Amino acid sequence: xxxxxxxxxxxxxxxxxxxxxxxxxxxxxxxxxxxxxxxxxxxxxxxxxxxxxxxxxxxxxxxxxxxxxxxxxxxxxxxxxxxxxxxxxxxxxxxxxxxxxxxxxxxxxxxxxxxxxxxxxxxxxxxxxxxxxxxxxxxxxxxxxxxxxxxxxxxxxxxxxxxxxxxxxxxxxxxxxxxxxxxxxxxxxxxxxxxxxxxxxxxxxxxxxxxxxxx
Amino acid sequence: xxxxxxxxxxxxxxxxxxxxxxxxxxxxxxxxxxxxxxxxxxxxxxxxxxxxxxxxxxxxxxxxxxxxxxxxxxxxxxxxxxxxxxxxxxxxxxxxxxxxxxxxxxxxxxxxxxxxxxxxxxxxxxxxxxxxxxxxxxxxxxxxxxxxxxxxxxxxxxxxxxxxxxxxxxxxxxxxxxxxxxxxxxxxxxxxxxxxxxxxxxxxxxxxxxxxxxx
Numbered sequence: 228x229x230x231x232x233x234x235x236x237x238x239x240x241x242x243x244x245x246x247x248x249x250x251x252x253x254x255x256x257x258x259x260x261x262x263x264x265x266x267x268x269x270x271x272x273x274x275x276x277x278x279x280x281x282x283x284x285x286x287x288x289x290x291x292x293x294x295x296x297x298x299x300x301x302x303x304x305x306x307x308x309x310x311x312x313x314x315x316x317x318x319x320x321x322x323x324x325x326x327x328x329x330x331x332x333x334x335x336x337x338x339x340x341x342x343x344x345x346x347x348x349x350x351x352x353x354x355x356x357x358x359x360x361x362x363x364x365x366x367x368x369x370x371x372x373x374x375x376x377x378x379x380x381x382x383x384x385x386x387x388x389x390x391x392x393x394x395x396x397x398x399x400x401x402x403x404x405x406x407x408x409x410x411x412x413x414x415x416x417x418x419x420x421x422x423x424x425x426x427x428x429x430x431x432x433x434x435x436x437x438x439x440x441x442x
Numbered sequence: 443x444x445x446x447x448x449x450x451x452x453x454x455x456x457x458x459x460x461x462x463x464x465x466x467x468x469x470x471x472x473x474x475x476x477x478x479x480x481x482x483x484x485x486x487x488x489x490x491x492x493x494x495x496x497x498x499x500x501x502x503x504x505x506x507x508x509x510x511x512x513x514x515x516x517x518x519x520x521x522x523x524x525x526x527x528x529x530x531x532x533x534x535x536x537x538x539x540x541x542x543x544x545x546x547x548x549x550x551x552x553x554x555x556x557x558x559x560x561x562x563x564x565x566x567x568x569x570x571x572x573x574x575x576x577x578x579x580x581x582x583x584x585x586x587x588x589x590x591x592x593x594x595x596x597x598x599x600x601x602x603x604x605x606x607x608x609x610x611x612x613x614x615x616x617x618x619x620x621x622x623x624x625x626x627x628x629x630x631x632x633x634x635x636x637x638x639x640x641x642x643x644x645x646x647x648x649x650x651x652x653x654x655x656x657x
Contacts, residue, residue: 300532
């Protein structure tokens with residue numbers, strides 16, 4: 228039995244079909260596209276539209292979304308700093324499995340702490356993690372407030388709400404910044420798809436947003 | 443924003459690209475193939491060979507393996523009954539995500555308790571879970587003992603070791619039983635692949651093990 232990295236009595240098992248084999252099957256790279264930003268900054272809307280676009284291009288995608296994960300894998304976690312960290316740790320581990328499985332993995336999480344985002348980045352290879360800072364002024368997020376969560380936080384009904392009474396640490400060097408109060412959703416998705424294309428990650432997919440690059 | 447099932451302030455977000463869309467892209471169904479059995483009964487070897495076979499047929503597969511998960515997602519868990527249950531719960535939630543992502547998901551876990559396997563089954567649809575009982579007499583497993591874990595358990599160095607001082611609850615109605623002390627590895631994999639084919643789950647893949655079904 229092939230094994231490496233013994234951890235007490237738990238061994239790492241190597242399987243024959245590799246990430247590269249799966250990528251070959253699919254014709255595109257697998258990466259984590261990590262959308263971080265304030266609540267209501269637009270992460271989920273971007274995830275939805277980006278997935279749709281990449282799927283239409285023939286890409287195999289999956290979205291790991293903050294709220295959805297809290298209904299399943301992370302249903303036992305709350306919103307303390309420790310629980311938020313564990314929330315992101317587990318998601319990052321799952322994202323790593325998805326990248327290993329050959330999938331373009333879109334993660335939409337507030338993920339307010341730099342340290343946690345760096346943990347997520349550290350789990351995959353350097354060229355497999357694309358941090359997208361979904362930048363939107365908190366005043367605009369408060370106006371949008373689709374789930375009335377800012378309203379509840381501002382009135383004291385919710386404690387530890389990022390952007391109101393809990394900090395959001397702005398990324399130092401994100402791979403992409405999208406300003407969702409200035410761009411349309413379609414333009415935002417264009418920006419991300421072009422970045423993926425420029426990095427050679429989706430070369431075999433049909434990319435309409437990138438046609439001006441080929442002329 | 444589409445949402446259902448509110449759980450306090452956490453909403454379920456529906457994305458546009460569905461499991462069916464991904465399946466269409468791939469030409470096969472996505473299921474959980476859950477291998478359960480004693481340590482050293484052959485689960486990991488079957489997972490490896492089954493994945494290789496399905497990949498060669500053009501299937502998109504991924505293996506979630508007991509030891510590997512304990513190096514990542516479940517690194518914080520030990521081997522108490524509670525921790526074993528949490529181990530299986532998290533894995534089952536991840537398997538559900540993989541099925542949703544359109545992947546043939548092979549799970550190789552001792553998973554000794556019926557209740558936990560039923561939890562795993564309950565998370566996906568009825569036709570998406572295939573329980574494979576990897577049946578091998580404990581005396582044969584003790585002879586194999588590739589990681590010398592039975593030796594340690596029998597000498598008292600490891601406590602709570604399934605098959606020695608911790609129970610294994612035999613499945614009542616597994617979808618498939620493979621007796622790894624009677625079949626070769628190749629025959630074992632044939633049995634599982636034929637089952638998948640008979641259920642119409644891999645119709646679009648090239649199945650050499652199923653050629654006698656088509657005559």
